[in-house]
Amino acid sequence: MSSGNALEWFKSSYSGSEGGQCxxxxxxxxxxxxxxxxxxxxxxxxxxxxxxxxxxxLAW
Incomplete structure (x- = not known):
């Protein structure tokens, strides 16, 4: 975090709502x-x- 600003984190759209390994x-x-x-x-x-x-x- 070089800028000192908070990062905007997001989960993949492939992540389910069951709370697994994401x-x-x-x-x-x-x-x-x-x-x-x-x-x-x-x-x-x-x-x-x-x-x-x-x-x-991602291309792999």
Whole structure:
């Protein structure tokens, strides 16, 4: 979170409402943040990757 602003997290439209194993994602121009949807925001651990890495993952 380089800008100091709160990130806007969202769950995938593929995530169901039964509360299973889901991820949340937040986009910034230079980074993509990924965390467990059940995490205690804002202190939850997250993975941060470059947009190119995220695009490659989604294309896989």
């Amino acid at each position: 991820l949340e994602v937040a986009y910034e121009p230079a980074t993509i943040h990924i965390r467990d949807s059940k995490a205690d925001a804002p202190t939850a651990p997250r993975i941060t990757v470059a947009p190119q890495a995220w695009a490659a993952f």
